[in-house]
Amino acid sequence: MAIDLHRYANPARFLRIMGAIFPWVAISTAVLLIAGLYLGLFVSPEDYQQGDTVRIMFIHVPAAWMALSIYTMMAISSAVGLIWKHPVADLSAKAAAPIGACFTFLALVTGALWGQPMWGTYWVWDARLTSVLILFFLYLGYMAIWESFDDPSKAAKAAAILVLVGVINIPIIKFSVDWWNTLHQPASVATMDGPKIHSSILIPLLVMAAAYMSLFMSLFIVRVKSEILARRLRLLQMNKLQE
Template sequence: MAVDLHKFANPARFLRITSAIFPWAAIVTVLLLAVGLYLALFASPEDYQQGATVRIMFVHVPAAWMAMSIYVMMAISSATGLIWKHPVADLSAKAAAPIGACFTFLALVTGSLWGQPMWGTFWVWDARLTSMLILFFLYLGYMAIWGSFDDQSKAGKAAAILVLIGAINVPIIKFSVDWWNTLHQPASVATMDGPKIHSSILTPLLVMGLAYTSLFLTIFIIRVKAEILGRRLRILRLAHVED
């Protein structure tokens, strides 16, 4: 039987582009992590109130940023997949999900480790922490849906709908610190009046944020390649059986 090569044209181009970006993304990640960790652990001062625990922020806040932005990226590519049936869109969201789940988990755990010395508790059921936990479950649910359908195009559709419904959680996370009383501090970087943090602490935070973004891109390229080749594998196996 003939395999429709048109189906591969687009993903093939996608793979070529990502393969070209990959070594640069990996190098930039290593450099940014080296600089970011040096600034975070050695060069930045201790906070006058929080002492050295402020250093937890440099792994906590970037992880939380990634947790939310990866989810937004998944929602956009899922919508693209549903509307235009773009072949790489669903697979992109699928490839990004485990990375987002890991960052969400890290935001929760490092936040807990910061909460105990500063708030006196590992966990409170307030809006910010609870909505972040819901985000973690949305990631897990999304991955579970992909795993529970044999028909991958059906799985992609169901998973995309879950992501889009769950997207309502993203503004809730963002504004939870303004809408409800909480132990969590309000936004101090992305505010209307500009960052409220001194540059000696803001710079390492932003460098770590860029490092995490570039780390995401690096892992994403590996995973999306596996997804595209995995789909090719399924199609070829099917062709093999039908012959």
């Protein structure tokens, strides 16, 4: 047969590597998450102004980091998919999107909850919150376009174009929103930066970031695997149809 369809549905090496990594990232997710939450919620000192509410930061800040990193990762793997036509690249961007959207949503919700004690209101049109909100919309658009095509290989290319356009725009959007925010400075907003970060805060923050990272990896592996299996199923159905 001149055309090898299984290339798309049977990335054996990829599956083997992922299968080997999975138990380790799953375990490290559990360990790091417990350690990070313990350090963040019980060990780290409370803020002299914000009290215990500052602890939301340990959930919020790494989630915001993840939101942007995952979008960047999607853009890179989409570019790989477009340029080298690597089948797993498209799938990994697709698999990462809902996880990234969840982290973005988590960052938004915790940001709002943190805003209530700090600013006296759940939502402030703060430059960062606004940027994260826009990022959330970009994730939604990306996920919507995957759903709108019948042919997965077309959907992959369309979604790749969209995510690449988005990633070029993100710095511009970020810049414009920052700029807009300085033009319309709200009356009194406490900055989130606070004083220089002390190691008692930094360490739990980094542990939480690592925990999120391995959580992402484990969810990602599960999702990519199921995507590959779904493709294989599709292919089997197609073959059945053709006989």
